[in-house]
Amino acid sequence: MMRWKQFLIPVKNMDTDEARAFIHDHQEGTFTLLDVRQPTEYEKERIPGAKLIPLPELPNRMKELDPEKPLIAY
Amino acid sequence: MGGRSRAAAQMLSGMGFGEVYNLKGGMKAWQGLKAEGPIEMGMMYVRGDETPEDIITLAYGMEDGLGDFYASMADLTRDEEVKAVLKSLSQIEDKHKKKLYELYLDLQPETKDRDAFESAIAPDVMEGGFSTKDFIEAHRSDMETVEGVIIVAMMLETQALDLYLRYSHQTKDENTKGILQNIGDEEKAHLEKLGRLMEEKHGHSNLI
Numbered sequence: 001m002m003r004w005k006q007f008l009i010p011v012k013n014m015d016t017d018e019a020r021a022f023i024h025d026h027q028e029g030t031f032t033l034l035d036v037r038q039p040t041e042y043e044k045e046r047i048p049g050a051k052l053i054p055l056p057e058l059p060n061r062m063k064e065l066d067p068e069k070p071l072i073a074y
Numbered sequence: 075m076g077g078r079s080r081a082a083a084q085m086l087s088g089m090g091f092g093e094v095y096n097l098k099g100g101m102k103a104w105q106g107l108k109a110e111g112p113i114e115m116g117m118m119y120v121r122g123d124e125t126p127e128d129i130i131t132l133a134y135g136m137e138d139g140l141g142d143f144y145a146s147m148a149d150l151t152r153d154e155e156v157k158a159v160l161k162s163l164s165q166i167e168d169k170h171k172k173k174l175y176e177l178y179l180d181l182q183p184e185t186k187d188r189d190a191f192e193s194a195i196a197p198d199v200m201e202g203g204f205s206t207k208d209f210i211e212a213h214r215s216d217m218e219t220v221e222g223v224i225i226v227a228m229m230l231e232t233q234a235l236d237l238y239l240r241y242s243h244q245t246k247d248e249n250t251k252g253i254l255q256n257i258g259d260e261e262k263a264h265l266e267k268l269g270r271l272m273e274e275k276h277g278h279s280n281l282i
Contacts, residue, residue: 011083014095016105022095023106024262028239029255036082037101045101048109048232049239049258055078058085067091073079074097074104 019072023047032071047074107228107265109236126250127181129241133257134174135195136237140230141167143209147227153220159271163227163264170257177253220275228268235261 014022023033028049035042035050042052053061065071083096097104144164148157175188185191209230216222235258242254 009084009087011080011087011094011096013098015098016103019095019097019104020106024266027255028258028262029242029252034079034082036078041101043111045108045110046236047101047104048107048236050236051240051243055082058082062086062089065086065091067086067089070093070095071083071086071091072095072097073082073086074100 014072022070022072026070030069032065032069034065034071034073036073050074107232107235109232111233111236126245126247127178129245129247129250129254130174130178130181131195133238133241133254134171134178134192136234137167137170137174138192138195140234141171143230144227147217147223150217151220151223155271156220156223156275159267160223160227163267166260166264170260173253173257177249221272224268224272224275228265228272231261231264231268235265 022031033047033050035046035052036055036058037052038054039052042050046052051064053064079100080096083094087094141164144160144167148160148164151157151160175191178191179185213226217226238254238258238261242251242258245251245254
């Protein structure tokens, strides 16, 4: 079933400066940096320490992520 | 392209993730440090079923390699300030090694001494998963200027940060995870220190 409601959920944006400041201000382990691109893109360049879960795999791998922690997706 | 992270963010928000952000412009717009390399890079030493002791030993070997690298670069450079930075980086790696050894002792209290522990370390693995010798050979010509030394060190620290955090994702043991994250935080601090030095030497820096 298409979950149309999902596409109406507002998402907060962070620009590159805000994200850099966030990463600087927060200890590792207190937030998640999630790369949802494909593996070849991840291998070419990534934000250091980002966790790779390509978007197509996300529905099945969501349990690898902590819902209590702030998360930045790119 | 950029729609993927937005879709991911929406999906996660919909599944009860409390605080989710979409990085505007994605990787293309990212102005900070970047790591690269195969997913399994540096992971050839990691099978996935490691004990915390194995992970500690691995990290210790890398800290040792990078410490050596900084110390030998400090001997080669003539700029006093860069020499001082390289020495201090090398000392921080020593602190990391001490911390890792203490953690190992907690897990293996019957360990005889540090020499016995060190004899079991995978030799010649530098932070970032390179071998020290290969790395110095490959970057010799890049390290003839102050700026070059800083850039190489930054690249190395970035790859190391990436590797530690990826190890931290992989390890199940909370204590080990915490140690790796803590080392990751210190690598971030190293990077900032190098960024500031670069700024002084070069006039500007937009790296972290």
